[in-house]
Amino acid sequence: MNVTIKDIARLAGVSYSTVSKALNDSPLVKPDTKKRIVELAAQLGYQPNIAAKSLVSRRSMTVGVVLPSLERVALSALVGRINDELAGRGYEVILSILPPTSAVKLFQRLQMDGIVVFEDISPEEKYVEPAATEIPVVSIGSSHVTSSRYAIVDVKRKEALKEAVRYLAGLGHARIAYIGDARESDSKQQQKVAGFMEGAFECGLTSESAFIMNSDGNTWRHGYEAGRRLLVLDKRPSAVITGAFDVTAGFLRAVQDGGLSIPDDLSLLSYDNVPQLAELDVPVSAVGAPVSLLADRIASRLVDIMGSANAIRMSELLDACIEERASCRNV
Amino acid sequence: MNVTIKDIARLAGVSYSTVSKALNDSPLVKPDTKKRIVELAAQLGYQPNIAAKSLVSRRSMTVGVVLPSLERVALSALVGRINDELAGRGYEVILSILPPTSAVKLFQRLQMDGIVVFEDISPEEKYVEPAATEIPVVSIGSSHVTSSRYAIVDVKRKEALKEAVRYLAGLGHARIAYIGDARESDSKQQQKVAGFMEGAFECGLTSESAFIMNSDGNTWRHGYEAGRRLLVLDKRPSAVITGAFDVTAGFLRAVQDGGLSIPDDLSLLSYDNVPQLAELDVPVSAVGAPVSLLADRIASRLVDIMGSANAIRMSELLDACIEERASCRNV
DNA sequence: CTGAAAGCGCTTACAG
DNA sequence: CTGAAAGCGCTTACAG
DSSP, rough: OOOOOHHHHHHHTOOOHHHHHHHOTTTTTTHHHHHHHHHHHHHOOOOHHHHHHHHHHHHHOOOOOOOTTTTOOOHHHHHHHHHHHHTTTTTTEEEEOOOHHHHHHHHTTOOEEEEEEOOOOOOTTOOOOOOOOSEEEEEEOOOOTTTTTTTTEEHHHHHHHHHHHHHHHHOOOOOOOEEEEEOTHHHHHHHHHHHHHHHHOOOOOOOOEEEEEEESSSSSHHHHHHHHHTTSSSSSEEEEEEHHHHHHHHHHEEEHTTOOTTTTOOOOEEEEEGGGGGSSSSSSEEEOOOHHHHHHHHHHHHHHHHTTTTTOOEEEOOOOOEEEEEEEOOO | OOOOOHHHHHHSSSSSHHHHHHHHOTTOOOOOHHHHHHHHHHHTTOOOOOOHHHHHHSSSOOOEOOOOOHHHHHHHHHHHHHHHHHHHHTEEEEEEEEOOHHHHHHHHHTTEEEEEEEOOOTTSOOOOOOOOSSEEEEEEEEOOOOOOOSEEEEEHHHHHHHHHHHHHHHOOOOOOOEOOOOOOOOOHHHHHHHHHHHHHHTOOTTTTEEEEOOEEEOOOHHHHHHHHHHHHHTSSEEEEEEEHHHHHHHHHHHHHHTTOTTTOOOOOEEEOOOOGGGGSSOOOOEEEEEEHHHHHHHHHHHHHHOOOTTTTOOEEEEOOOOESSSSSSOO
């Protein structure tokens, strides 16, 4: 059995309600009594029982995060940051890898104060209507789902890609390719494609000088294979925008092995503004919402909703920005 | 507010203790009363409050898993399987990415019945003595730590590598290389190196015909770079053993790009018996404890300890086996 | 078979 | 400042 406030009360010679107040730093307890109790608790290795605490106080100060899969490297940084942000606001964080509906139910039973859901739906899976729950939920990256009952934080993907084209055109590039998953079943990917096209149009590029290479998927391998295809192209672009971190990594490997030097022979700009891009062979410039901003917005949003029952659950779309590293050059 | 058994009791016209019994499928409740209550609960979307439940029953039927980092692809399959195995035994699973000591404390406060810890210590980090806790803990992959107070499930790494050498020698290979992290600061890696050497000795190979290529790390890039080095070797081995999944993937890419065909020009056997090996360009044969076995042993061990307070917390070392796929051939 | 009562560890008005 | 009491949602002997 773990040590309880009653154990501490007995040893300290006070009532257990005094112990409770002391441990919660209540001003109703005399400073030295408080000090004595706090020290005793630390000595005994006391850990408050969150179950009991949340039963009576109606809040657990704990948030559950529903992960789509542990395999996406790009997510790990974001999850870590969300953990930190919420910890900074006084909340504990736990994770689940169950399917969203089951995970939400579990978190409900565990009395989580709030839930963060990664809606990382691959084109193959169909969207599952989330579990109905009273618990505040913030959903990430599902602004394409109109029926959601959740508050949403997402990135302006279309704007991000337009911005990317503008940036490269601004550097003087007149032949630009987008390499990414362009399958029509995935509306998130379609947003990027649309943004690229609009940006190209806006910058006066033609269908000759701005084209899309469909990687048919968003993994390392898809990027690698697209890179090999690019190497044998008759007329190569001078700049490439890749649609996701893993695609970028695979693409970079392929073109480097093919003898191209980045950025001398080819400029490269990646969607997905994640820190891992800086760790690649060539630090790759990025466009997208920075992980730290995303984490901050998700945490703030959730804390807001948890704070007031009737906070409006609207979606918040984050502006993308360019993170300049070493992979793009002036021409 | 969520619906409670009192709400159900009121609507069903029975006492709430009857509702509790009905929902726990007690034989003390008349079948049709039970049926009526269960249906009503489902209609109302009742989710039992685990906090209250664990407070009175002294168990939460929930297990916490402490993850080392979300970046290791090889772990995702294992974590998923552990989740499934424990679910099959009636337990819920939640995860934490806090440092082990903090995670254990959190799980203690959350009244977890048991904890699984991945001791995935990179050579750079130093081992942190785990938090003292009464809660049953199973630690994975830390059999090299003698001071641990936890039950341990681990793989016989040394035996695995010996087995790998024997297997390749059995196929007729007379020139075999081990490619992996051979830095001396990491005792887990050293176990593999030692196993390789012993196996080579046992099979009559000399230091000429069995050699180690230190990849100096266990990531994709380390494997890739080792692969490039192998390509320019004067006298190439006919078979290679790679020390970890990511190394294998990078190595495979490098030698394939270098024009080698697996297994025609080179046989490849990977440590880390994970399903992802089957998804590589060439399905790669593996040596190691299968993920399903590991998950099963971890779950069983934990459930055992949770079941009886005085179960012996000893370590269990799993035998490795060879999983034949398409990457090794007879010579 | 059903229900009233005690109690899990804790917080929080309320009396003193 | 301190403590006795009620109560959070639930389970489980115990009476009926």
